[in-house]
Amino acid sequence: MTALALARSWRPKTFSALVGQDHVVKALTHALDQGRLHHAWLFTGTRGVGKTTIARIMAKALNCTGADGQGKMTSEPCGKCPACMEIDAGRFVDYIEMDAASNRGVDDIAALLEKAAYAPSNARYKVYMIDEVHMLTNHAFNAMLKTLEEPPEHVKFILATTDPQKIPVTILSRCLQFNLKQMPVPLIVEHLEKVLAAEKVEYEVNALRVLAKAAQGSMRDALSLTDQAIAYAAGKVSEESVRGMLGTLDDAYLIRILDNLIAKDGASLLAVANEMGERSMSFSLALQDLSSLLQKIAAAQVVPESVLEDWPEAGEIRRLATQFTKEEAQLFYQITITSRPDLSLAPDEQTGFAMTLLRMLAFRPGSNGSGGGSTAPTSSSPPVNTVRPASAPAAKSAPAPTASKPVASAPASATAATPVGNSAERPDWHSLMRQIPVKGMVQQLAFQTELQDWVDSAAGVKATIVTPMPQLASDASIARLADALTAHFGKPVKILIEKGEVEGKTVAKVDAQIHQEKRMNAEQMIAADPFIQQLEKEFGAKVVGGSVKPL
Numbered sequence: 082m083t084a085l086a087l088a089r090s091w092r093p094k095t096f097s098a099l100v101g102q103d104h105v106v107k108a109l110t111h112a113l114d115q116g117r118l119h120h121a122w123l124f125t126g127t128r129g130v131g132k133t134t135i136a137r138i139m140a141k142a143l144n145c146t147g148a149d150g151q152g153k154m155t156s157e158p159c160g161k162c163p164a165c166m167e168i169d170a171g172r173f174v175d176y177i178e179m180d181a182a183s184n185r186g187v188d189d190i191a192a193l194l195e196k197a198a199y200a201p202s203n204a205r206y207k208v209y210m211i212d213e214v215h216m217l218t219n220h221a222f223n224a225m226l227k228t229l230e231e232p233p234e235h236v237k238f239i240l241a242t243t244d245p246q247k248i249p250v251t252i253l254s255r256c257l258q259f260n261l262k263q264m265p266v267p268l269i270v271e272h273l274e275k276v277l278a279a280e281k282v283e284y285e286v287n288a289l290r291v292l293a294k295a296a297q298g299s300m301r302d303a304l305s306l307t308d309q310a311i312a313y314a315a316g317k318v319s320e321e322s323v324r325g326m327l328g329t330l331d332d333a334y335l336i337r338i339l340d341n342l343i344a345k346d347g348a349s350l351l352a353v354a355n356e357m358g359e360r361s362m363s364f365s366l367a368l369q370d371l372s373s374l375l376q377k378i379a380a381a382q383v384v385p386e387s388v389l390e391d392w393p394e395a396g397e398i399r400r401l402a403t404q405f406t407k408e409e410a411q412l413f414y415q416i417t418i419t420s421r422p423d424l425s426l427a428p429d430e431q432t433g434f435a436m437t438l439l440r441m442l443a444f445r446p447g448s449n450g451s452g453g454g455s456t457a458p459t460s461s462s463p464p465v466n467t468v469r470p471a472s473a474p475a476a477k478s479a480p481a482p483t484a485s486k487p488v489a490s491a492p493a494s495a496t497a498a499t500p501v502g503n504s505a506e507r508p509d510w511h512s513l514m515r516q517i518p519v520k521g522m523v524q525q526l527a528f529q530t531e532l533q534d535w536v537d538s539a540a541g542v543k544a545t546i547v548t549p550m551p552q553l554a555s556d557a558s559i560a561r562l563a564d565a566l567t568a569h570f571g572k573p574v575k576i577l578i579e580k581g582e583v584e585g586k587t588v589a590k591v592d593a594q595i596h597q598e599k600r601m602n603a604e605q606m607i608a609a610d611p612f613i614q615q616l617e618k619e620f621g622a623k624v625v626g627g628s629v630k631p632l
Contacts, residue, residue: 088304091276093134094141094160094169100300101268102131105259109135110156113142119257121229121238123214125245126261129301132241133178133212135261139239140176140208141165154205164204175204182213187220194228197236206237214240215247222249229255263298266290272300273307283317287393291323328363332394335367335374336401338438342413343404347442354435364434365424372417378402379410408446408522408557416441446521446561507535510546514588517565526553527562528592531583541573542566548587551580599631 093099096106105124112118122139124132141158148161158165167173179193193209201207211217217225229238229252240256242248273289292310296303306327307318314322324331334353341349357367374394380387381402388395405413420437427433510532519527526548534545544566548554559576566574586594607613607629616622 086305087276087280087308088129088301091304093131094138095158096138096142096156099131099134099138100272101264102135102261105131105135105261108259109139109142113154113156116154118143118237120232120236121240121256123240123242123245123248123253123256123258124261125242125258127243127263127298129296129299129303130261130263131300132261133210136178136208136210136239136241137168137176139237140173140206140210141168143206143208143237144168144173144175144204173204175201175207176210177208178210178212180212181216185216185218185221187218187224190217190221190224194225197228198233200235205235207235208237208239210239210241212241213243214252215242215244219249222252226251226255264293264296264300264303265298266293269293269296269300269303273303276304276307277318282311285317285319287320288318288323290393291320291327291329295327295329327366328361329366329370332370332374332397334362335371336394336397338371339374339378339401339405342438342441342445343401345442345445347439350438350442351435354431354438357434358431364430365421367434368417368421368424368437372414374398375410375414375417378405379407379414382407382410406446406557408555412444412446412521413441416444444521446519446523446557507532511588511591513566513569517562517569519562519565522553522555523558523561523565525589526550526558528588529553531587533579541575542570543575543577545577545579547579547581547583549580549582551578554578596631600629603631604629 096110099106124135126132138158141160141164142156143154144164145155145158146152146162146164147155148159150162152159152162160166160169164173168176177193177196179189184190197207197209199207232238238256240248240252245253245258270286270289270293273292274284274286277284277289288310289307292306293303295306310318310323310326313326323329334357337353338350341347341353357364377388377392377394377398378401381398382405385399385402388398392398402410416437420433420440423437424430424433427436510530514527514530517527529550530546530548532544533547534543536543559578563574563576566576583590604624607624613622613624617624
């Protein structure tokens with residue numbers, strides 16, 4: 082005999098057995114106990130959270146007659162009377178489930194409403210359950226408006242949908258709406274433990290955590306995945322077998338990736354990506370798990386008690402939280418979540434994943450992006466000996482010094498062979514900011530500044546810069562920018578930050594202007610394209626504003 086799927090055999094048959102929707106159960110049981118019933122309910126929520134289950138329990142509660150046949154409407158259906166048993170078996174004539182995805186037209190609704198006028202055959206109420214109601218056409222919605230507002234006394238409507246935004250407000254206003262919650266991971270794990278214990282199947286708790294996470298808030302998905310895991314493992318449901326079935330990543334891989342980022346070891350990062358490829362792991366899920374781990378690390382840095390002791394990786398999270406700066410954790414999290422859509426654009430997923438890891442390494446503050454094992458900080462790199470002729474255009478185009486004491490320029494014969502790092506001249510700030518090897522938040526600060534004052538002395542350089550975005554000027558970012566300039570000029574550089582609007586244009590403004598010009602040129606090219614013009618003329622097509630992007 083074929084075994085019944087867990088999602089079916091463990092479907093709750095009473096409100097007390099329902100998991101995770103206490104707010105809905107409380108409202109419905111109170112309404113049933115007090116006899117204050119509405120004529121239409123709307124249940125919304127993602128798949129597998131209990132919409133159809135609650136509808137069936139409601140149908141039983143409305144029509145239950147008790148084991149002796151003398152019972153009244155109740156919030157605790159007996160499960161033994163003919164109405165309860167037939168509804169559970171799916172053959173109760175006065176409980177009608179309709180799938181709006183395949184019966185979405187006005188004729189289908191009209192036929193349903195015609196039957197609603199007749200009294201129930203052998204029940205207290207005739208209950209209509211319309212699933213995925215948002216799939217009905219506008220004409221179908223209009224056809225049911227009047228009946229939904231004032232149905233016959235013996236009729237109750239239960240509507241269910243995963244997309245309530247598509248339901249007209251005229252329908253919403255005629256229903257009591259209940260939003261069903263997604264199932265949290267701990268609750269799914271607890272329920273799976275109960276199910277597997279009853280089914281006499283051995284399991285590992287960590288395996289259930291992986292299944293619960295993969296279910297993404299759906300109890301039905303969790304039970305279906307558990308069914309699959311039991312068949313896959315052919316015995317004990319272990320974490321290793323579940324990860325092998327799902328193609329998910331062992332936390333050890335994630336920890337290795339983050340440790341290699343700390344060590345700035347690009348070769349080891351690529352080795353991890355290759356190893357994952359050999360095991361046919363899902364790189365999209367890998368980025369998802371990595372972003373989840375980074376979120377926990379960032380939370381641990383701000384709220385240490387957010388790390389729960391029952392997490393298998395709790396110790397590693399606390400360790401990594403002390404080894405990453407808050408800026409690094411935030412930056413890496415941002416890179417992982419924004420890189421997931423790019424996997425489909427990469428030559429293959431492994432290449433896209435490897436590039437994501439290299440991007441994290443390259444943009445790590447204080448990293449020169451070489452990726453060749455452990456690298457020295459940017460501030461200890463040797464000075465760059467860049468030769469600038471005395472008549473360099475950059476020096477001529479630079480704004481006049483604003484220091485109270487003007488700096489005398491060196492003779493042309495002396496400066497012709499003098500490195501920039503030893504020059505007393507005011508540097509071309511825009512070119513300098515593009516040259517210095519800084520990344521991440523420090524680069525953003527550099528690109529959002531303009532040089533206001535430059536005082537060069539034997540003891541070092543004092544640079545006063547102005548920025549319209551002081552939130553970028555953290556002490557750590559200013560120190561790293563000063564270290565990079567010190568390495569570049571070969572003498573100590575002290576930076577003073579002033580808040581204010583810049584007179585000229587920062588590097589960021591110049592880049593934005595260039596991008597804007599490219600976008601405008603691209604829009605003009607699209608508008609002048611004969612094929613586009615033909616589409617606009619013959620079909621009334623329109624180019625969506627802002628959708629054209631330059632290559």
